Amino acid sequence: MIAEVGLALLWLAAALAALQLVVGALALRPEGRALAGLVRPVAVMQGLLVMGAFAALVMLFVTTDLSVKLVVDNSHSAKPLIFKIAGTWGNHEGSMLLWVTIMAVAGAFVALIERRLDEATLTATLAGQAFISLGFYVFLLIASNPFARLAQPADEGQGLNPLLQDIGLAFHPPTLYVGYVGLSIAFSFAIGALVTRNVGPAFARAMRPWVLGAWIFLTLGITAGSYWAYYTLGWGGWWFWDPVENASLMPWLAATALLHSVSVLQSRDALRAWTVMLGVVAFSMSMVGTFLVRSGILTSVHAFAVDPQRGAFILALLAIDIGGALALFTLRAGTVTEGKRFGLVSREAALVFNNVMLSGILGIVLIGTLYPLLTEAYGVKVSVGAPYFNPAAGMFAFPMFVVMAVGPLLRWRQDRLSGARSGRRLWPLAVCLALVLAVLVGVELTAHGIALLPALGLSVAPGLLLASLLPLRGRNLRRTPLPVWGMVVAHAGIAVALFGMASESAFSVERLAALSIGEAREVGPWRVSLDGMMPVAGPNWTALEANVTTRYAGGTPVQLHPRAETFTNPPGTRNESALETRWNGQLYVVLGEQAEDGRWQMRFWWKPFVPLIWLGGALVGLGGALALLGRVMSDIRRLVAKDKIAWRRMRQGR
Amino acid sequence: MAAYEAGTMSQADPKPRLRLALWLPLILFAALFALFVHGLTNPADTNVASAFVGNPLPQFDLPPAAADRPGLATRAFQTGKPKLLNVFASWCVPCAAEAPQLAALAQAGVEVDGVAIHDQRADLTRFLAANGNPYAAIGRDDQRAVQLAIGSSGVPETYVIDGRGVIRYQHIGDIRPEDVPKLLARVKDAGKGAGS
Numbered sequence: 001m002i003a004e005v006g007l008a009l010l011w012l013a014a015a016l017a018a019l020q021l022v023v024g025a026l027a028l029r030p031e032g033r034a035l036a037g038l039v040r041p042v043a044v045m046q047g048l049l050v051m052g053a054f055a056a057l058v059m060l061f062v063t064t065d066l067s068v069k070l071v072v073d074n075s076h077s078a079k080p081l082i083f084k085i086a087g088t089w090g091n092h093e094g095s096m097l098l099w100v101t102i103m104a105v106a107g108a109f110v111a112l113i114e115r116r117l118d119e120a121t122l123t124a125t126l127a128g129q130a131f132i133s134l135g136f137y138v139f140l141l142i143a144s145n146p147f148a149r150l151a152q153p154a155d156e157g158q159g160l161n162p163l164l165q166d167i168g169l170a171f172h173p174p175t176l177y178v179g180y181v182g183l184s185i186a187f188s189f190a191i192g193a194l195v196t197r198n199v200g201p202a203f204a205r206a207m208r209p210w211v212l213g214a215w216i217f218l219t220l221g222i223t224a225g226s227y228w229a230y231y232t233l234g235w236g237g238w239w240f241w242d243p244v245e246n247a248s249l250m251p252w253l254a255a256t257a258l259l260h261s262v263s264v265l266q267s268r269d270a271l272r273a274w275t276v277m278l279g280v281v282a283f284s285m286s287m288v289g290t291f292l293v294r295s296g297i298l299t300s301v302h303a304f305a306v307d308p309q310r311g312a313f314i315l316a317l318l319a320i321d322i323g324g325a326l327a328l329f330t331l332r333a334g335t336v337t338e339g340k341r342f343g344l345v346s347r348e349a350a351l352v353f354n355n356v357m358l359s360g361i362l363g364i365v366l367i368g369t370l371y372p373l374l375t376e377a378y379g380v381k382v383s384v385g386a387p388y389f390n391p392a393a394g395m396f397a398f399p400m401f402v403v404m405a406v407g408p409l410l411r412w413r414q415d416r417l418s419g420a421r422s423g424r425r426l427w428p429l430a431v432c433l434a435l436v437l438a439v440l441v442g443v444e445l446t447a448h449g450i451a452l453l454p455a456l457g458l459s460v461a462p463g464l465l466l467a468s469l470l471p472l473r474g475r476n477l478r479r480t481p482l483p484v485w486g487m488v489v490a491h492a493g494i495a496v497a498l499f500g501m502a503s504e505s506a507f508s509v510e511r512l513a514a515l516s517i518g519e520a521r522e523v524g525p526w527r528v529s530l531d532g533m534m535p536v537a538g539p540n541w542t543a544l545e546a547n548v549t550t551r552y553a554g555g556t557p558v559q560l561h562p563r564a565e566t567f568t569n570p571p572g573t574r575n576e577s578a579l580e581t582r583w584n585g586q587l588y589v590v591l592g593e594q595a596e597d598g599r600w601q602m603r604f605w606w607k608p609f610v611p612l613i614w615l616g617g618a619l620v621g622l623g624g625a626l627a628l629l630g631r632v633m634s635d636i637r638r639l640v641a642k643d644k645i646a647w648r649r650m651r652q653g654r
Numbered sequence: 655m656a657a658y659e660a661g662t663m664s665q666a667d668p669k670p671r672l673r674l675a676l677w678l679p680l681i682l683f684a685a686l687f688a689l690f691v692h693g694l695t696n697p698a699d700t701n702v703a704s705a706f707v708g709n710p711l712p713q714f715d716l717p718p719a720a721a722d723r724p725g726l727a728t729r730a731f732q733t734g735k736p737k738l739l740n741v742f743a744s745w746c747v748p749c750a751a752e753a754p755q756l757a758a759l760a761q762a763g764v765e766v767d768g769v770a771i772h773d774q775r776a777d778l779t780r781f782l783a784a785n786g787n788p789y790a791a792i793g794r795d796d797q798r799a800v801q802l803a804i805g806s807s808g809v810p811e812t813y814v815i816d817g818r819g820v821i822r823y824q825h826i827g828d829i830r831p832e833d834v835p836k837l838l839a840r841v842k843d844a845g846k847g848a849g850s
């Protein structure tokens with residue numbers, strides 16, 4: 001019954017999306033203007049209906065309804081509740097339903113609260129959103145129905161991949177999805193603005209919080225995903241340049257560029273066409289990423305839901321949506337009037353530089369990700385990894401870091417590097433001094449056998465951290481607007497993460513050891529000993545758990561318990577690493593197999609300052625949240641003030 | 655300081671060069687689309703071929719894995735006669751599926767030697783009793799040392815080794831009935847190559 005209700009709701013939502021598209025398109029013509037009032041309520045209703053459909057699917061998973069094919073394939077009655085719920089989106093159909101749900105809810109949200117954009121552009125935006133959604137509805141209803149029943153209910157479900165039964169996975173995909181799909185709003189805004197040719201500060205002001213919101217979720221999702229991979233996969237690495245990781249990084253890079261160019265458009269009415277272009281590119285990267293993951297045309301560790309037929313469907317959607325948007329851009333961008341001009345030394349110019357560098361990194365990642373596909377077409381198999389990505393991306397990233405340090409201190413429109421303004425006279429000197437210092441530190445580090453990139457990172461990060469705090473200098477901290485705090489925190493987060501990455505790469509110590517019980521080893525400043533081994537059991541797994549005593553530089557001993565887990569439904573194994581975090585790094589312990597002579601194979605890593613990577617990521621997300629909060633609060637204040645004025649006028653008029 | 659155009663590449667400038675730039679994103683996307691269509695219609699071969707084909711076998715000397723068969727060492731492949739080296743395990747289902755084909759190959763006069771990966775003697779005895787035993791020798795490789803050294807990424811895999819101990823061919827996955835003549839031809843080639 002629930003399955004049928006869910007399916008019916010999904011069909012109704014799809015029908016409303018079609019209505020939204022048609023009415024929106026008609027309302028843009030002079031003779032259809034009367035219909036414009038219909039678009040907002042339809043968008044809200046569509047959001048509500050698809051939320052109902054998603055709730056129905058969650059319910060099926062919670063109750064483990066074994067007559068539904070999707071539940072049987074991906075769940076099991078003995079699974080803990082949280083993983084039953086997470087199982088809803090741990091598969092192809094469910095995750096596509098989550099995709100349209102977020103898309104429709106975001107559209108409903110825009111319809112409900114967006115009041116600053118002119119009505120025609122908003123109507124075109126919502127019609128655009130309905131157009132993209134409609135493609136995904138068709139995909140769900142025709143090629144991946146999540147509510148399909150089995151002719152004969154199964155006795156038991158097949159369970160969820162053990163790697164996915166992790167608390168990190170319960171939250172990481174939905175967070176990323178909100179980010180990916182949230183960018184569809186920016187995409188629709190761009191389409192709407194192209195249709196009405198109305199690109200300007202008002203458009204940027206309306207678009208900015210949506211981009212910011214999606215970007216926060218993307219940042220947090222990528223950070224969480226990186227930490228999840230780090231501690232569950234047991235390889236001790238935090239980023240693998242895997243196609244799926246790249247698929248999440250590319251929209252982030254485009255969204256970061258968009259975030260900065262939209263601020264230029266809002267404040268200075270410049271970079272009009274470029275901003276619109278980035279709005280199209282950001283969501284296009286989300287869709288390309290989804291295609292790469294779901295079609296299985298690239299080999300990846302995330303090889304779930306691989307199906308060429310679905311790939312063909314998503315590719316068709318890709319061609320219609322992205323191709324259509326880019327064609328519209330080609331036709332219309334020439335008629336979007338020119339924006340304001342600005343000087344070579346100005347905040348705009350620094351932001352343009354940052355945009356170009358981010359686009360450069362995006363290009364590097366895109367090429368690296370697709371290169372195996374390209375050579376495969378000529379019969380040559382290659383795999384592209386860190387030796388390509390790290391230096392190629394670094395080539396763009398380091399100049400960007402330097403400009404990022406200086407950019408926020410420059411003035412809009414036109415600035416002078418030296419001049420009458422007090423305190424500014426020392427500027428060129430200070431910048432040169434910092435750069436020379438960074439180079440000296442870098443040279444010193446490489447002389448100690450540290451590779452070039454980590455050495456660069458270690459030498460640039462402290463200066464970047466300091467520089468990102470400088471915009472606060474001379475301000476009354478209690479009266480500093482939240483968006484400024486947001487920028488400072490986010491930029492500082494980048495510096496912190498950079499230091500963590502460089503330190504991990506420069507100073508990690510790895511030890512592979514076969515230990516018998518009672519034996520000890522040195523790992524960097526740690527002394528670890530294997531004290532014992534015992535079996536433990538969880539709700540749907542059994543495991544061998546090692547008892548490892550660790551001491552940092554002769555300090556108090558800490559017990560760690562790395563496990564090798566064996567799952568029964570479905571059968572599989574997972575190595576649960578054990579981590580000991582100190583302020584200056586993390587000890588990482590993995591339990592391997594038992595050798596023939598009875599000794600246990602174990603892996604140890606000492607990774608100085610590695611948690612800073614994720615702390616930095618979290619700070620970047622926090623910075624975004626502060627900026628968003630500041631903007632929303634100032635909006636609310638303005639609305640309240642407007643209401644007050646209107647109320648006073650009304651009273652006086654009486 | 656010179657002010658330059660704000661929108662870098664795509665403002666309302668009538669110059670034809672800039673018009674061309676506007677087409678660039680669409681053209682790039684078309685190229686991307688063509689690549690995706692190609693990738694989708696020609697699924698990639700995800701098997702990882704051994705880089706050791708054409709190289710001599712590494713030195714190894716494995717203890718016997720089964721009671722009634724000897725172990726396996728590199729010198730067993732330097733007798734001048736081409737042989738098959740089958741990497742398998744009793745816990746591997748496709749290995750049981752390919753057993754009749756291995757038996758057919760042994761019947762055709764090719765010596766098949768096995769390397770049992772991560773196996774227990776009792777399990778192996780049971781496996782051989784159920785599926786037949788085409789092997790002349792079975793080495794026991796508990797650490798996957800030999801498997802890794804010859805570039806095998808899974809079980810089952812079958813290598814054609816010529817009479818001088820050089821790896822001539824690698825078959826990834828189970829041997830299906832239609833693969834038997836192909837493998838026989840490879841063994842014959844390997845025999846010729848070693849003689850010349």
